[in-house]
Amino acid sequence: PERVFSGVQPTGNLHLGNYLGAITKFVALQDRYDCIYCVVDMHAITVWQEPEELKKTIREVTAAFIACGVDPKKNIVFNQSQVPQHAELAWIFNCVARLGWLNRMTQFKEKAGKDRENASVGLYAYPNLMAADILAYRATHVPVGDDQKQHLELTRDIAQKFNNDYATSIAAHGYGDTFFPLTEPLIAGPATRVMSLRDGSKKMSKSDPSDYSRINLSDDADAIAQKVRKAKTDPEPLPSEEEGLKGRPEAENLVGIFAALADRTRADVLGDYGGRNFSEFKAALVDLAVAQLGPIGAEMKRLTQDPSAIDAILADGSERAEAIAVETLKAVKDIVGFVRH
Numbered sequence: 001p002e003r004v005f006s007g008v009q010p011t012g013n014l015h016l017g018n019y020l021g022a023i024t025k026f027v028a029l030q031d032r033y034d035c036i037y038c039v040v041d042m043h044a045i046t047v048w049q050e051p052e053e054l055k056k057t058i059r060e061v062t063a064a065f066i067a068c069g070v071d072p073k074k075n076i077v078f079n080q081s082q083v084p085q086h087a088e089l090a091w092i093f094n095c096v097a098r099l100g101w102l103n104r105m106t107q108f109k110e111k112a113g114k115d116r117e118n119a120s121v122g123l124y125a126y127p128n129l130m131a132a133d134i135l136a137y138r139a140t141h142v143p144v145g146d147d148q149k150q151h152l153e154l155t156r157d158i159a160q161k162f163n164n165d166y167a168t169s170i171a172a173h174g175y176g177d178t179f180f181p182l183t184e185p186l187i188a189g190p191a192t193r194v195m196s197l198r199d200g201s202k203k204m205s206k207s208d209p210s211d212y213s214r215i216n217l218s219d220d221a222d223a224i225a226q227k228v229r230k231a232k233t234d235p236e237p238l239p240s241e242e243e244g245l246k247g248r249p250e251a252e253n254l255v256g257i258f259a260a261l262a263d264r265t266r267a268d269v270l271g272d273y274g275g276r277n278f279s280e281f282k283a284a285l286v287d288l289a290v291a292q293l294g295p296i297g298a299e300m301k302r303l304t305q306d307p308s309a310i311d312a313i314l315a316d317g318s319e320r321a322e323a324i325a326v327e328t329l330k331a332v333k334d335i336v337g338f339v340r341h
């Protein structure tokens, strides 16, 4: 059976990159697949989080999912720490994944920075927990932004090594040739990698010190308008064809954002705006962004005013998630050779 899983970290502000790269996909997939969407709080604490702030952010991300159109009844929406099977499976994967594999992870290198000796062990083992998130549900498809590609390759490597190492036991327990699926990433569309509004060579990120580098889902119309107007561009008018975006990262980024928000292709957008100035294009982009993000911000605000309603959604989702994950873990324990009653 096909199943979708994805996760978002509750760290700082959700932004347009999270929205276009991931959350809009979550919404689009919910009619066709059985979907599980997770607020990955255990991943968040791989770097320091203030406890009260973390609680608030977990609820904010949940509210954002719902405000963007994820239906928590049709899908499972929950937070990772309430389903202990993620941590259990992650330990087993710590014993499957090789040091050499993790040493290649570019996100660890970026996040650990120069002071690697002082990075948490959790930050290093982060991709193994991510593989556990996905494979606890034996998910077949994972919608993410481009930056998660390498982690999903690692997830496939872990699944494959587990399937190989335990092949005899997997067959002996009646699971056939393979136990874990080789999960497919879903990375598509014009905005799989949204860049900073201040620097077209840097990814839009929650941790950029400049708030002008990103559009937050909680920004109001004025903030969105200001940030788009101040977004870095070059002095040339927009090109008429995609070829003309080469070497113009800021232009490419804004055209990609426009296309994604309008649900059109870049070529299509350039067909309309080729030869026009950025001031004109930006004004249209402001209208588009405000029309789409304005109601989401307002709905997030409304939802976060009732934390207990959000907690009830997470409790319900966690119960339903655990019912699936617990079965996977029973099978994994049998396959590995643990004794259980």
Ligand code: TYM
Residues within 6 Å of the ligand: 005, 006, 007, 008, 009, 010, 017, 018, 019, 020, 021, 022, 040, 043, 129, 130, 133, 134, 142, 143, 144, 145, 146, 147, 148, 151, 191, 192, 193, 194, 195, 203, 204, 205
């Ligand atoms: P996180 O919390 O950093 O980001 C959440 C989602 O947003 C996407 N994204 C972007 N897409 C386009 N442009 C950007 N500038 C941009 N920035 C972020 C991310 O690719 C992601 O899809 N490790 C994951 C969380 C995770 C996960 C999982 C994802 C934990 N377990 C299992 C999928 C499956 C992360 O840190 O995402």
